[in-house]
Amino acid sequence: MDISHDDRTVMTLDAGGTNFVFSAIQYGEQVVKDIVLPSNALNLELCLKTLIKGFEQVKAALPNEPAAISFAFPGPSDYKSGVIGDLANLPAFRGGVALGPMLEDHFKIPAFISNDGDLxxxxxxxxxxxxxxxxxxxxxxxxxxxxxxxxxxxxxxxxxxxxxxxxxxxxxxxxxxxxxxxxxxxxxxxxxxxxxxxxxxxxxxxxxxxxxxxxxxxxxxxxxxxxxxxxxxxxxxxxxxxxxxxxxxxxxxxxxxxxxxxxxxxxxxxxxxxxxxxxxxxxxxxxxxxxxxxxxxxxxxxxxxxxxxxxxxxxxxxxxxxxxxxxxxxxxxxxxxxxxxxxxxxxSKAIALGAYAIALQKLSDKTSVNL
CATH class of the missing domain: 3.30.420.40 (ATPase, nucleotide binding domain)
Incomplete structure (x- = not known):
């Protein structure tokens, strides 16, 4: 897979305990300037609304529709289902939060969440x-x-x-x-x-x-x-x-x-x-x-x-x-x-490109299965 020749756009996130940094990648390059918002780690509802707000701002800055959302998020998590577990640096996430499905419901595109070491x-x-x-x-x-x-x-x-x-x-x-x-x-x-x-x-x-x-x-x-x-x-x-x-x-x-x-x-x-x-x-x-x-x-x-x-x-x-x-x-x-x-x-760039590449691969896999 040559990510530098793929025209699909993927919205990404660098999730820290203090700030969330949102952006997007196309052709293996960042195409939206970083959008930085406070993570609001102590308030789950505010934190989740911040995630939606950040990706909304990225989407508004894109010239075309994004194909997916893909980013690294701290564990423990069930990454395949998109459910986040009890996090040390984001204490509002306790007892399991269906973050991936929430983003998919809101943006009507696939959302892929992974471990930062994997990406x-x-x-x-x-x-x-x-x-x-x-x-x-x-x-x-x-x-x-x-x-x-x-x-x-x-x-x-x-x-x-x-x-x-x-x-x-x-x-x-x-x-x-x-x-x-x-x-x-x-x-x-x-x-x-x-x-x-x-x-x-x-x-x-x-x-x-x-x-x-x-x-x-x-x-x-x-x-x-x-x-x-x-x-x-x-x-x-x-x-x-x-x-x-x-x-x-x-x-x-x-x-x-x-x-x-x-x-x-x-x-x-x-x-x-x-x-x-x-x-x-x-x-x-x-x-x-x-x-x-x-x-x-x-x-x-x-x-x-x-x-x-x-x-x-x-x-x-x-x-x-x-x-x-x-x-x-x-x-x-x-x-x-x-x-x-x-x-x-x-x-940081390796993680971002890893998030982009894994989204492209999974999107292609889904297309192949549907065919």
Whole structure:
């Protein structure tokens, strides 16, 4: 699916606890300037009316009729039915709110609601990191093409999304890609998210320094990189601890998915501090009961943000063989390899394009079924 050549328009929303940001996308590009309205998170009726008002303003600004509404909304939710559950940052949503059906009844068009981690992954698969990797391979004359992607977001929480054979894996219970709930590698009584989040970096730095005042992750990053004064050793340790928690979660997940890995979210700005430790762990070893060591993964992981590793990913151990009985030659990768890197779109844009792409796919699926 090439979203840049589709003329259908989809209205979108960036739903935050403080503000709702409404817009619309056509041909894979934003076509309406952001419309920002307060979320009114404490008053359900006012919040729902705000959602209708925002989409009404977007619709009024469009030159043509929208085909659908599609956006990410916090969970827990039954995304397939469009029913929102009990939300932490939008407390008015308690006991189940049929948000999707409400919007469909009002606007008389399909409304698709998804998890932000899912849409981030789908956006990167359709228009970001996945096509970037395949383009690099094609430019080198390598016929291999990746179709699977694991996307993670690092920020307030630890989000994830899975794309298999270019299809978003939503799960039977709208609960696929919930990487946050994996067991924490360093403290097995905790979730992975307790080691991979803003609060995790803050907590570890505070514990290491004995300073009760919480620094922002940006402050800790600046201390770690020597831009500002502070306990640099403790700051580096905080990011190392997070990197190990990320790496073990990725190792467990990618063992089942076998595809490219893309990292987004606010803390991905510290990618340079965590990438080497992630690679070291994922390319490390594991043992059997006899103590025999073996590679942690069946595939080797390459950080394509590092030019030398990108070059090795593209060319190292690429072989040419003759096709029997023809004399024709083909190239192939003689080993298994997984590229890992940063979002090519930026997290917000990836989520928006993911919402656009999933709406186009579902609209097409509905048309096919009706035919």
């Amino acid at each position: 981030f992954a789908y956006g990167e698969a359709m228009a970001g990191f996945l096509p970037y990797i395949n383009e690099q391979l094609c430019n080198e004359g390598i016929s291999k093409k990746y179709q699977n992607l694991l996307g993670i977001t690092l920020g307030t929480g630890f989000g994830g999304g899975i794309v298999v054979n270019n299809q978003l894996c939503e799960g039977d219970n709208s609960a696929a890609g919930e990487i946050w709930a994996m067991r924490n590698f360093k403290n097995t009584r905790l979730t992975a998210e307790e080691g991979v989040s803003i609060r995790a970096v803050q907590r570890v730095y505070s514990e290491k320094t004995g300073i009760e005042e919480l620094h922002t992750p940006k402050d800790i990053y600046d201390i770690a990189t020597g831009k500002t004064e502070g306990d640099q050793e403790a700051a580096l340790f905080a990011f190392d601890e997070m990197a190990i928690a990320i790496a073990e979660s990725l190792a467990n997940a990618i063992t089942l998915i076998d595809g490219v890995i893309v990292i987004g979210g606010g803390i991905s700005g510290a990618y340079s501090l965590i990438a080497d430790k992630i690679l070291q762990h994922m390319n490390g070893t594991i043992e059997n009961v006899s103590g025999d060591q073996m590679p942690r993964l069946a595939s080797k992981v390459y950080d394509v943000e590092q030019p030398d590793l990108l070059k090795k990913f593209l060319r190292d151990n690429v072989k040419e063989v003759e096709v029997p009985f023809s004399g024709r030659k083909v190239t192939y990768m003689a080993d298994k390899r997984i590229p890992i890197g940063k979002s090519r779109l930026g997290t």
